[in-house]
Amino acid sequence: MTGIKKVAARAGVSIATVSNVINGTRNVSEPLRQRVLTAINELGYQADPLASHMKKKHTRTIGLITTRITSLFYPYVIDGINQVIETAGYDLVLHDTRDDPEREISCIRRLVQSRVSGIILDTSHDKNDETYFLNLSGLSHRGYHTPVVGLELDLSHYGLDSVFVDGTEGGCLATGHLISCGCSRIAHITGPLHSSLTKDRLLGYRRALAQSGMTFDEALVTAGDFSQLSGYRATGRLLAQDIAFDGIFAANDQMAAGACHALRERSLKIPEDIRLVGYDNTFVASVVRPSISTIDVPKTEMGRQAAACLIDRIEGSATDAMPRAVRLPASLVIRETTRRDADPDWALFDW
């Protein structure tokens, strides 16, 4: 028993007073406070988190739900989350859904039951699934409400804090860049069609075309699944059609890399014959040659913001404040697939 009782005994006070000193729950007169504090120091006492959690009804832990941990996206997000929660004294518990909406539900149930203080959710449900998300805003278990912040998608209209990059804007930026490079026929390799991320980027692609008065050609749009291989195959399909094009916007970097290889196999020159833009600015885009122009999404910052937002919600008295929508900017990273003499920018990543 290294517990609070020993401290109380040593300081000659009641355990309630010790607890009050530690948590600042109530005023304790200065002399007594000092006695308690020194007793704590001398004994090197630290409250048992387990007992504390039991009373407080949550575990000072935040849950992160990812769709596929092996994607190149999350490690940076996690890094950002860590930066924030470390100083705030929270722990991070990880759950991966492997892109399975069912599993997502069970992960959430489990997290709520184990009383995490809050959840950061990268959902694989369609962003129009109203009932699902409305449910999420009212998550609670035995009286403790579990706040959720959405990652990558704007779910604020469902009452959920959200941290995201506008995919439409990003898609528009990417396509616009190709246009401004002089491309006149631009193909688009999408992600899996059910994904909301895919839809947004496609929308951006169409918007950019429209803004430049270019016509949308269904034949130039083909679906991948975010894998390198799918990008390779999609490019093969595009080339097999005998419809000319001089630019490709791939919905992520890995598919862009696959496209790159496919083009090279046909001895097409990048960027001279065909220009290429990816999405996400992951490691892939900078390691490959030619390095891939892409849309940067601030992964680390997203992690930081999501964590900060969540902790605010957990600790802040503003429990009924409006849901926050933290919209982070997409930005264009120009590399060799759109400009021959682009800086290879080795140092962009801290590898």
Next chain:
Amino acid sequence: MTGIKKVAARAGVSIATVSNVINGTRNVSEPLRQRVLTAINELGYQADPLASHMKKKHTRTIGLITTRITSLFYPYVIDGINQVIETAGYDLVLHDTRDDPEREISCIRRLVQSRVSGIILDTSHDKNDETYFLNLSGLSHRGYHTPVVGLELDLSHYGLDSVFVDGTEGGCLATGHLISCGCSRIAHITGPLHSSLTKDRLLGYRRALAQSGMTFDEALVTAGDFSQLSGYRATGRLLAQDIAFDGIFAANDQMAAGACHALRERSLKIPEDIRLVGYDNTFVASVVRPSISTIDVPKTEMGRQAAACLIDRIEGSATDAMPRAVRLPASLVIRETTRRDADPDWALFDW
């Protein structure tokens, strides 16, 4: 109060009996058992983990300590860990040390205090730091012993279960492959010199040379820091020396990618002029062209084994059994940097 009391009341038994039914702690006569079970089902009762943890003295959570979460190594390890702990009903909490031994200590302290059931540790301490590791085998807090399994390094002689790939064997394999490709002067780009991983791979390099009767030339060994950029620069240094060589063994894939770019800038042909082998078989090695021959370490399997081992230690009665040393095999993956016509093997990763 959705608690155990309600269940007991409904089944007309004491709460102790309910607890015994749930945990199988004691024999309960069949009729009573059934009554309790149906009461549980009807109420949809689930024991509150927090209260349970408090009594049991641990949280059914395992802690993973990584050295740098943004490396391409961990996501697969995590995937493997998840596969095992999900079915066993454990949660995963993540801590990253950013390669700082001090931070590692505080992470461990924190995990132990928060009463994780066990820890998987990828240490950044030197593997000869005897006092440190011996301490780790006796980790405990308020009577609960926290088992630790080492990842990547064999720490079994310190009493710690370990899951690892023998870096010496890997280094030997890589170098041997270059030799068997006909290379006669082989350079080595190491990782940071303090790292035990670095030392092992270097040792393997020397062993392979010795086995083939080749002399070790200090001038052909230069240090990097596992980053792409460092591989690029290291290669520059090697080339600037005016000492001929026809093969490079880089201690990881990212440095190999950097080397690749440096060689290409000087119009050296890979693999014709210089052959190249990396280490780890990460995504980098397969996405780059030419694709990089490398040493595969079974990341997912390592995660699985580490988790399984830890859970055994936590739950098994074999608490005093000998520390296990799970030595996983390194294997050679031949790609274009050592054989021109190698299969580009798109499908190796599930991206």
Next chain:
DNA sequence: ACTGGTTTGAAAAACGTTTTTCAGGATGGT
């Protein structure tokens, strides 16, 4: 039938905190 041991169930203690309740003492306004 009686004894000694084994099952089985309920009652109560324990886990280590936080929170509520209660009371004594100080404070301040009339």
Next chain:
DNA sequence: ACCATCCTGAAAAACGTTTTTCAAACCAGT
């Protein structure tokens, strides 16, 4: 001086389980 109010500290309740303790019931062997 007196009453009401506020502050401070201790005692006790509470959190929801698991574990220990105790007693009754049952069984087998004499």
